[in-house]
Amino acid sequence: MPEWALWIQYVLNGVVSGSTYALLGLGLTLVFGILWIISFVHGEFFMLGGFLAFYLLSKFADVPFLLSIPIAMVGVGLLGALLGKLTINPIRDRHWEFPMLSTFGLSFILLSAALMLFGGDYRTIPTPYNETVFRFSHFFLSAQKSIVILVTILLFLALRWILIKTSFGRNLRATAQDRIGAAAVGISSSFIYTWTFGLACAIAAAGGVLVGAVFNIDPYMGQTGLLKGWVVIILGGMGNVTGAVIGGMTIGIVEALGTGLLGSGWSEAIAFGVMITILLLKPQGLLGVKRGM
């Protein structure tokens, strides 16, 4: 394998991990852009999605892997909507710090519950697609990794369709622009808060399943994942759905190249270095518009 092909292989792997970052960023950017909440519990739903699929697939052998993604999304989405209704809805009109602190509390609770229920071991979600590997001249991509990329693109397009075409999406965007104005024309803020939070959690759950099938899952993955999610939406611009995908891919590729150059221990430092640079030079993100916070 020639030297240049190795680097292209790094980029390819970066796109795969970037896809999972993008899925985390999509939900976070939705929660931030529409609800104006800085969510610290988002990573926990990412982790729960992975564990739900893991138990589903290892207990019931005849469930196909691809079906486990929508099941995890629905399960975690409903849980997220319920928890959002209980812990965020009652305080949504207070200063932005309060809902954020409330998500801290929720994150502690879910993480400790996961540690008690699942234990701290690393696990891999069983999937038949890791065996098949596609080869394009010098590069390799397993079927499972191509599924990761495809599902990410699919979910991104679906989310865009929901936001632009459906009446739920229009209500969402109306609430994002002006909550009181939207309430005045009959859009229930409570409904929007609950289900936007649920939707964001569902997208994160899909990310968790995909990560678990390619890499592995453990209860702490939500914590590290969340950090990457933050980097992604800062890069892409907070509240920008397309930006989240581009930001995710960028971070994935930069990290993969940085790992190739410096070794894996430093990849986190590279991601955060990029983030701080972006925050200082262009705080609204690469694609974002400036807004007050």
Added chain:
Amino acid sequence: MRFTLRWPVLLLIFVALPFIFTGDFVRGLLNQFLIFSVLAVGMNVVFGYMGHIPFGYAAFFGLGAYGSALAALKLGWPFWATFILGAIIATLAGFFIGWISLKLKGAYFAITTFGFMAILHVICKNWVDFTRGPMGLYGIPRPSLVELIFDSNLSYYFLAMACLVLCLYFADRLDRSPVGRAISGTRENEELSQSIGISILRYQLVAFCVSSFMAGLAGALYAHYFRSIVPDLMTAYYSLIAIVMVVVGGRGTLFGPLIGALIFVILPEYFGMTGPTRMLLFGIVTLVCIIGLPRGVWPAISSAGGFFRGEKPV
């Protein structure tokens, strides 16, 4: 009355505590309470008085711990010098990080400080020759001054108490000084403060440095008390528990952080909780406080006290 009596009363309570609870285990808990109180008091300066959320706060805690521990282990410095060195390293880092991050507001500030903490954590984990990486440092000596060795929980208690009372007194003086008024002013309304000639960046930087000094001191106290440290001191967990202590205790009040630290150190031990169950308790207490008692426990206690004295509730 209130201003003249509360410091002697506080000192009296602090001095009496280890003689009321004489068990070595409980004295150990009291030590932890003091160490985390110093951390919470420092957090309160930025989070309470200045109104910013520094997620990267644990970076200063970790820097203080590593600075002090390395100076004691590699250079063999006496404890007062290593404590000051740890706190000064944290303050210098606070100056640099604050100078960059304070140009950003709100959530962006919080996340930038977080990014710096993550970078420091990675450096600390990978620089194995100097910090021993993920293996951490152990065998950190207990402080000793000529013949006085703070090796029992009781003597360490008085060392930690001295640090806490100094930090608390300084925080109180700062809050009442013109500088502190200016800092609170920037919290309430930045434009208005600027319009009367307050340089926001400069005053907020002062508060940030003071708070990182206290975090560094708490880190040094932590390192020499537990005698072993790992790079995970610089992770979000410690920032979060400091934030939660301040929120639960009462944000922007002088004694609120102490109440928060007391709840968070004593409560899990009282119920015999470890590991995950401890986090579960933290989560539940946080949620209950945020939703039900948003101003914190201390304001609730003091307004109840005022109620009994016949004052109108605020």
